[in-house]
Amino acid sequence: MTVAKRFRWEAAHRLPWHEGDCRFVHGHSYRMMVEVEGEPTEDTPGGSSMLIDFKHVKRMVKPLVEEMDHATMVADYDTELKEALATINSKTYVLDVDSTAENLAAHFADHIGTEGHEVLEKHGVDTIRVKLWETETCYAEIKKSVSEYVGVEESEVETHSTPTPVSA
Numbered sequence: 001m002t003v004a005k006r007f008r009w010e011a012a013h014r015l016p017w018h019e020g021d022c023r024f025v026h027g028h029s030y031r032m033m034v035e036v037e038g039e040p041t042e043d044t045p046g047g048s049s050m051l052i053d054f055k056h057v058k059r060m061v062k063p064l065v066e067e068m069d070h071a072t073m074v075a076d077y078d079t080e081l082k083e084a085l086a087t088i089n090s091k092t093y094v095l096d097v098d099s100t101a102e103n104l105a106a107h108f109a110d111h112i113g114t115e116g117h118e119v120l121e122k123h124g125v126d127t128i129r130v131k132l133w134e135t136e137t138c139y140a141e142i143k144k145s146v147s148e149y150v151g152v153e154e155s156e157v158e159t160h161s162t163p164t165p166v167s168a
């Protein structure tokens with residue numbers, strides 16, 4: 001059984017090493033599908049079973065989406081852009097890695113896994129899948145096992161990611 005919830009937000013970013021136009025600050029209307037998979041563990045009084053209430057997924061994801069919405073995402077090493085954003089007092093979301101679609105999908109999956117593994121496991125969810133659209137026609141997808149996050153603190157996961165200079 002798979003349950004999915006869609007999210008959307010607007011944000012700006014740049015990839016300073018990019019040879020094409022992605023090196024310039026520009027914006028995207030991000031779309032994301034968060035899918036959780038597993039076997040329902042509880043029966044509802046009406047007899048039909050439910051994997052997990054959509055509100056649980058929303059609670060895990062929405063705060064992060066709100067932090068990113070209308071922000072400029074900037075990699076921690078991009079000090080030039082960080083300074084410029086501070087000068088104009090712009091909403092800023094600092095990442096340890098480049099803000100590629102691949103890294104953002106992993107960032108959300110890791111956030112859901114670390115913040116939500118207890119709730120997910122309780123409901124029989126074993127897999128998290130995040131599809132993140134940077135444009136209408138391009139998306140990155142990541143699949144993670146909930147068990148990977150058991151006993152892992154958020155701070156440990158954040159440092160795992162490494163920059164992947166791929167298409168943006």
Ligand SMILES: [Zn+2]
Nearest residue numbers: 022026028168
């Ligand atoms: Zn871009």
